[in-house]
Amino acid sequence: MALTNQKKRSIAERLIIEDGKTGEYVSDFLDISSQTVSRWRKGRKGEKTWDERRTENLSAPHKIKELLQKQLELVASGEKATIDADSLSKISKVLQDVSSKVSTQVVLSVLEEFDNWFSEIDPEKALEITKIHRAFLIYKATLE
Template sequence: MAKRVNNEPLRAMAERMFVEEGMTAKSIALAIDVTEQTVGRWRKGIQGDISWDDKKTEFLSAPHNIKKVLMNELNHLSKGGDATIDVKAIKEVSNVISTLSDKVSTQITFSVFREFDNWMATQDPEKAIEFLDWHRTFLLHKAQAE
């Protein structure tokens, strides 16, 4: 009976090399001393896992990796290569993501201010009135901006 070998540590390392470092299947096979066919089977995904190609796409499109993608593109362009990505489209999508994640709705702001104002009224009623005026002014500004 053949002895079974646990290749999981190698498979996990190979996946990281492909997804995060952008190495080819051939270079991974050489680096970890397995066949290209083995890397190819792993690349397809095992036991219902998504393929490495899909994981790579998700990894590269994550907001925190966009800078890396842009720096690689800049390096490629500086060596005389043709553009491989649409930088303008990336900028537009990044702006939308930023807008969605950085702003709080007027309704939520109002709820937080109301809770704070009620609490402040029990701490220092005169200061609470001062804050209330500022909160109203800010809410009007925020509502007009939306």
């Protein structure tokens, strides 16, 4: 069964953004032209380009943690780390700082989900709790 262009685009998007593959690799892998891959990488109107999203993905805390874990595995197996110790220490510190903070957007999403769920259980109490949640979100936003 042949893949549709939409399915190929979806696979190409994942390969480039999440797996860090090159346009040439994707072109060969999916048997599509490099021009098609290039056009797709630009993103749809109003969207970020795949390259911008790839940069965001690679700098995400979970990706940094993966990199650090690979370095630790190298050292644990008696090999030399490919990142110098000072840099590794600095990255570890940043990762720890980033991991210990939760963004207002994440808090907002969780509280909205909770409020919607709780409103089905006790609508009157949910109104009170929602007011408290809003006050907390405003407080949290002022800290950022």
